[in-house]
Amino acid sequence: xxxxxxxxxxxxxxxxxxxxxxxWLARNDADAQDVTQEAALRAxxxxxxxxxxxxxxxxxxxxxxxxxxxxASNAAAITESYDEALHQRAxxxxxxxxALALRSSDAEQVRAALERLPSEYREVLALREFEECSYxxxxxxxxxxxxxxxxxxxxxxxxxAAELIGTESTP
Amino acid sequence: xNCTEARALLHGYLDDELDAARSAEIAQHLSTxxxxxxxxxxxxxxxxxxxxxxxxxxxxxxxxxRIRAHLPxxxxxxxxxxxxxxxxxxxxxxxxxxxxxxxxxxxxxxLRAHGADALVTEAVSDHxxxxxxxxxxxxxxxxxxxxxxxFDGRLDFSPQVKDLGAQGFExxxxxxxxxxxxxxxxxxxxxxxHMINLFQWPANGAASEEPTEQTRxxxxxxxxxxxxxxxxxxxxxxxxxxxxxxxxxxxxxxSEPR
Numbered sequence: 001x002x003x004x005x006x007x008x009x010x011x012x013x014x015x016x017x018x019x020x021x022x023x024w025l026a027r028n029d030a031d032a033q034d035v036t037q038e039a040a041l042r043a044x045x046x047x048x049x050x051x052x053x054x055x056x057x058x059x060x061x062x063x064x065x066x067x068x069x070x071x072a073s074n075a076a077a078i079t080e081s082y083d084e085a086l087h088q089r090a091x092x093x094x095x096x097x098x099a100l101a102l103r104s105s106d107a108e109q110v111r112a113a114l115e116r117l118p119s120e121y122r123e124v125l126a127l128r129e130f131e132e133c134s135y136x137x138x139x140x141x142x143x144x145x146x147x148x149x150x151x152x153x154x155x156x157x158x159x160x161a162a163e164l165i166g167t168e169s170t171p
Numbered sequence: 172x173n174c175t176e177a178r179a180l181l182h183g184y185l186d187d188e189l190d191a192a193r194s195a196e197i198a199q200h201l202s203t204x205x206x207x208x209x210x211x212x213x214x215x216x217x218x219x220x221x222x223x224x225x226x227x228x229x230x231x232x233x234x235x236x237r238i239r240a241h242l243p244x245x246x247x248x249x250x251x252x253x254x255x256x257x258x259x260x261x262x263x264x265x266x267x268x269x270x271x272x273x274x275x276x277x278x279x280x281x282l283r284a285h286g287a288d289a290l291v292t293e294a295v296s297d298h299x300x301x302x303x304x305x306x307x308x309x310x311x312x313x314x315x316x317x318x319x320x321x322f323d324g325r326l327d328f329s330p331q332v333k334d335l336g337a338q339g340f341e342x343x344x345x346x347x348x349x350x351x352x353x354x355x356x357x358x359x360x361x362x363x364x365h366m367i368n369l370f371q372w373p374a375n376g377a378a379s380e381e382p383t384e385q386t387r388x389x390x391x392x393x394x395x396x397x398x399x400x401x402x403x404x405x406x407x408x409x410x411x412x413x414x415x416x417x418x419x420x421x422x423x424x425x426s427e428p429r
Contacts, residue, residue, distance in 0.1 A: 004244055012235065019230035033234050040238045107223045114221075128186065129221040135188050145309060151297065151349055154182040161217055 007047050014056040015040070017131050018063045024126040025067045027115050039066040054137070061141045064123065113163035121156035128153055172200045175388045177207050179300040185214050288385075290351050290403070291394070295387040297348050297357070298368040298405040309346035318345045322356050328373045330356035331400065333421040340367065340414055350403075365408035369418065374401040382415050395419075 018039060023032035039062045043050075050058055114122060127133040127141060135149045144152065177200045183189045184197045201208045310321040319332040325347055334342060343359040348370065355372040374396045382395035391411045394403045397419070404415055 004242055007242070012238075015230045015235055015238075019234065020228045023228040029231070032228070033231065036230065036234060037238050037241070041241055044242055107220075107226060110220050110223070111226055114226075125221065129218060130227040135183075135186065145347055147300075147309075148347060148349055150183055150188070151300065153186070155349075157182065157214060157217055160221075161213070164217075 007044055010050075010055045011040070011043055011047070011059055014059050017056055018059050020130055021060055021063050021123065021126055022067060024114070024122050024130070025064070025119055026071065031071070035063060035067045035070060038070065039063040042066060056131075057133070057137050057140055060127070060131070060133075064141060109164060113160055116163055117156065117159055120152065121159055124149065124152050125156050125160065172196045174200075174204060174207055175296075175299050175390075177201070177204070178210065179296055181207070181211055181214060185211070185218060291385050291392045292387055293350055294368070294370055294392060294403050294405050295390045297350065297370070298366075298390060309344070311344040313342050313344075315342060318342065318358070321345065322347075326354060326356055328356075328400075330358070330371050331398075331423045332358060333418055333423055335360065335414070335417050335421055338413075338417040338421075340417065360414065362406075362408050362410055362414065365406055365410075367404060367406040367408065367411065367414055370403040370405070371400050374399050377401070382412075382419075384412070 015036070019032060019036045022035040022039070023029065026032040026035055039059070043059055043062050046062070114125065117125070123142065124138060127138045133141065135146050135153075138144070138149045138153075139146045142149070177197055180189060180193065180197060184194060187194075189197065201211055310318055312318050312321075313336070315332045315334045319330070322330050322332075322345065330345075332342075332345070336342070340360045340362050343361050343366070345356060345358045348355050348357040350370055350372070353372055355370045358369040358371070360367040360369065376399075377396055379398075380394075380396040382393045384391060384393045386392070390405055390407050391409075392403060392405045393411055393415050394401070395415070396402070402415075402418075404411055404418075406414070408414075
C-alpha cells in the first residue's frame, strides 16, 4: 500500500510535464487543469500497480488516456473539423528552409500553427520537443510502435512546417 | 546512401535515434549533398523554434494545491481498486470505440481530399524507411497463418494475406504503418534481393478499380481497389506487375481448404 509521501516524491514532481501535455491536447487552460487533476487522482488510485520504472512516462500515459476518455466527443469533433483540403500543402512536404528561418522566431505563430494540427500530431510533438521524450518513451505513452512514432513525428513536422509557411503567405 | 534514403531517416537523425553506423552514413551524405543539408537545417530550425521556453506550459501553482486537497492519505486497498477499475476500463473501451467510429467516418472524407499522388509519395517513403530500419517489420514470418492473425486485434479490418512462394514472392512479414494518417497493414514480400511492400486498408465503399502504375524516384507503385479494400504495392523490382497479378489471382487465407 502506497502512502501519499511516496506518491508526492515520485509522481507529483512531474506535474508540469503532465499539465503541459494536457494543455497541448486540450488547447485551453481550464480543460487542461481538469484533465491533469483527473489524471493525477487516477494515478494515485493506480499507484499500487506502478512497478517502478519511469514515473513521468507512466503519468504522461495516464494523462493522455484521461484526455481521450474525457474528451472522446471533442476528439471526434477536432478530427472531423480538420479540413484536409485546406491543409494539403503539408503533403507536398518540402519545408522551405528560408520560409522556416523567417517564421521560427515568432513564438506566437508557432503556438498557433501547432494548435491547428490534429491531436495525434500535437501529442507526439509535445512529447518529443517539450518533454524531450525518446521514441521509445513516446511509444510507451501513446501505445504506438516505435516505427510509427518516427513516421508520425516526420509527418507532424512536415504539417507544422507547411502551416508556418501557410500563415506567412496569408496577408 | 542516396537522397531518398537519407530523407527517410532525417528525423531519426535529428532526434538522435539512429545507431552509430547509420548516423555516420547520414552525416557523410549531408556533407556532400547541399539539398539534404538545407532540409536538415530547416528541420533543426523548426525544432529550435519549438523549444523556445515559453511554448512549454507550466502547471498553475493552484493546480497542485487543488490536487493535493483531493488526495486521500493512502491509496485504496486492492478490493476497492478492483471495483473502481472495471468501470474505468469500460469507460476507456467506450472512448476508444467512439474514437474508432469518428476516425472511420473521417477516413472517407480524408482519402478523397488527400491526393492519390501524395499517398503514393508517402508509400514510397514508408517503403524506403522499412528497408533501412529493421524494427519496421513487426512480425517476421514466412507463414501466412502467423502473419494474418497477428494483424487481427491490431487493426479494425482484416487484411488479405496470401502465400506467393510458388510464384517466387516470399512472404517476409508484416507491420502496422500509417498512410495519410490512416492505420494500414503492410505486408512485406521478397523477390530475389528486392523487397516489396504491399499496403492495404479499407476502401470505404469506393468502387473497384484496375491496377494503375506510378513511378517515384526509381520505385514502382501500383494501386488498385477490389473486394472493398484499397491496395498499394511499392518496390524497386521490375517484377511488381507480376507480383500484383499473382497476388490478385491467389486464393486468400481463410477461403482455401485447410
